[in-house]
Amino acid sequence: MALLELRDVRKVYHLGGEEIRALDGITLNIDGGEFVSIIGPSGSGKSTLMHILGCLDTPTHGTVTLDGTPIQQASARELARMRNRKIGFVFQFFNLLPKLNVVQNVELPMIYAGLNGHQRREKALKALEAVQMGHRLKNRPSQLSGGQQQRVAIARALVNDPKIIFADEPTGNLDTHTGEIILELFRSLSKQGRTVIIVTHNPEIAAVTPRRIEIRNGKIADRVDARLAGLEKTALLSHSGHDTTIAPA
């Protein structure tokens, strides 16, 4: 059984009497340990998809199963619990709390997991070591560079030992070099066996992931746009399975 299973997922918004179908019948499986990128132009519905996959939102129609638990009907409290235990988020704008220092930021998810202070400190230090930020524990986010902030954010995402890591444009706010380093970090996480899902419209990032899912007009595109997927030169397209997947470049 796949880690994430979506069956005919629809998400409909009503905006001033007008019906907007952000997602229009998405069916998709993501297995444990996969390294996936979700690509698509702005307004395609890829953010909505990520919200649903990340338990930030529930679909209007269809079923979503995360690690064997159906979440399409889950209450806000259950969703919060899922986010806390099974999911780690990395955002484009890092989203660290400016008033807390590095360790406190990383400890944040564990506070809601109910760990005591001692356990929190221990695990936070370990996670920060893993992203090579063990030397800036007492700094505030504003005292760190963008790349350093994103490392802290990754440490925060990892600290509750989640099954899936979602990254929403994780390099969008970084320079090319730093972006590469962060991307390398995700790759190594994937190699350690974690499921990593990156939402991006950056072709260079999409090119790194073995599997790419392109969303267009709320649906999974039959063919991955080669330019979007960063595959223009290689253009090795293949059609396998229900969703469009591209063999590693």
Next chain:
Amino acid sequence: MNLWNAMEVGLKEIWAHKFRSLLTMLGIILGVSSLVAMSAMVTGMEKGAREALVAVGGLQKVRVEGQPVPPDQRHLRDFARGVTLSDVYAIQGSVPEIEDVSPEMRLDTPPTLTANGKFTRTFMTSGVWPVQLEMMEHKVEHGRMFNEVDDELARSVCVIGTGIRDDLWGDPEKTGEEIIPLGKTISVNGYPFTVVGMFEHYESEQEHRERQIRKAEEAKRIAAGQTNSAAGPRRDRGWNGGGRRGGFAFWIKNHTVYLPLNTMWVKLVSGVTNVPAEPRLSNLEIKIRDVQNLNLALTEIRNVLMINHHGVEDFAFRTQEDWADQINLYIKNARLSGGLISGISLLVGGIGIMNIMLASISERIREIGIRKAVGAGGVDVFVQIVVESVVIAMIGGAVGLVTSLGLLQLIAFVSPTDNAPIVTLSAMAFAFGASVLVGVLAGLFPAVKAARMNVIQALRYD
């Protein structure tokens, strides 16, 4: 999310906006301090009033006074002979519930007392039996009370309170020496009376303490070689209320002059024209054995008097119940009005907290979004906001408790009262509890708002 964590975050928030938090707390500080100060002042007043009540004999005392006949007995008014000594004997003989009866005879107009070249007037000049001493809780400190023989022989003797001594011979605190006028002569409406005794000085505990302090300071000044702090020649600076401090009850007690009842009648009353042949008393003081039996005793006394007065109801009862009730009512009203003011202040403080919490959550929409994204549930966010609100209120409350002491000093300075305020622990606990409650209530609405915030919109918020 444990409470300690929420508290830590709350304290950090307060510290991050020091000035804003202080302004917010101000309402609570004022509310709590006014609540404590008000309660302390009312408690002080209550204690003073109860002391005064005890000073005049407490609830056990009943007074029988002469009264004009009621309208439906107008045709009988020629038979009304007022309260007389025969009533005293009748009550003594027929009412077992009473401990004692003491007749009192006063002049219609306060007599002029002259001695030492000065004069004074007091409506507390009365002819009494020696038993009046116990009845009115008097204590003779110097000399003696007149006795039955003095009364029987209508001797011209009197016992005075310290207030009379102060008026005629000078206040020891002002003159510096205490005169005990035993054996001296006071003329009452022109008739000479020998002072055979003087009561002790009556005062409230508060007044007593103040006097001790003044005395100690005076001694210190003298030790330091300064004789008198006031500059220039000695002068009377006019009425300053000094003579009447410590409550009216104590003032009256100190301005008492007792003459033997018989002397009063023979020398001062019967000489006046148009008086009835039988000595008419102004009132009877009756002490009941047990307050529990007050109603029974009153009924019995009334029955005895009605028989003695041939059915003419030319007398009335006055008990201290009315006074006790008045004290209670007054205290209740003072509590209520003070509580209302403090309550409004706390309410305003609560609105201030709610306002600032609403401002705080709209500043922290993104923070709330992040907390929710990493797993904070609605309950966690709710608790967080309520705790922050309570922390503000609690700090405000604690500061308010401290300020209340200062506020009391300020009130005492601006308008000194006879009754020192009494700060009770229960009042402080109540005020603090009220501030915590206000914190919880003020936090509820912002907390619900924050808890219901949509996580996706909150994360996108700039």
